[in-house]
Amino acid sequence: MKRKSWIWLLILTSIVLIVTKNPKVIPNLHSQIKETTVKVQPFLYSLKASLDNKLSGKTKSSNQKQVSKTATPIEDPLKNVTISNTYYFHFKKNVPQSVRNSFTKAVNTYNDTGVVRLIPGEKQPNKNSITFFIYHKKIQDITSNTVELGNGGPSSLVINHYAINSGQAGLNLTYPNLAVKDSVAVHELGHALGLAHSSDRHSVMYPVDQGESSLSRGDIEGLKSIYQN
Secondary structure: OOHHHHHHHHHHHHHHHHHOOOOOOOHHHHHHHHHHHHHHHHHHHHHHHHHHHHOOOOOEEOOOOHHHOOOOEEHHHHHHOOEOOOOEEEEEOOOOOOHHHHHHHHHHHOOOOOOOOEEEEEOOOOOOOEEEEEEOOOOOOOOOOOOOOOOEEEEEEEOOOEEEEEEEEEOOOOHHHHHOOHHHHHHHHHHOOOEEEOOOOOOOOOOOOOOOOOHHHHHHOOOOOHHOO
């Protein structure tokens, strides 16, 4: 028993000497863990999006060179990025039922393409989201022959070419008879998903309301250029 005790004492003494002579051994290990975590986080986001899309869709990169000449243009924040095609959407509490109905129809219109998947639910960390809202804005120039019916667009956080989009789409209730329409809701939701204005009068993204609520071929091609190859 005494001999074994001496052996253990020698081992413990050796360990103490190693730590004393090289006290940076433990801090270095901690530093490596922190550095690895920082480097892995963006990859985890990308991996999570890929996993989500294997179950519910696809994660692809948009590429300007691959966009058809007839495709609806893309908003700058979603150009040349990789992004999940799944979104969680919710309404702000003050949104009236009439506006909710128009945006719900717009959601169904985009879901019917099979390119994106919009799911009701609150905004979640590291997930694409869309917030529907209302606002009031009067025309400033009384000689103008146009009024603002709505507002919308993407807001992306990009990490290593992977984007998380917090889009918004709203209707101007200063002019409810003009703004609360399916065509306006589809237009503003298109902006939130990354579609920019189009010069094609048959596109829902034409900058002046034409009463069009059905996506054109160019609109669908524009969506595909963002969310698919």
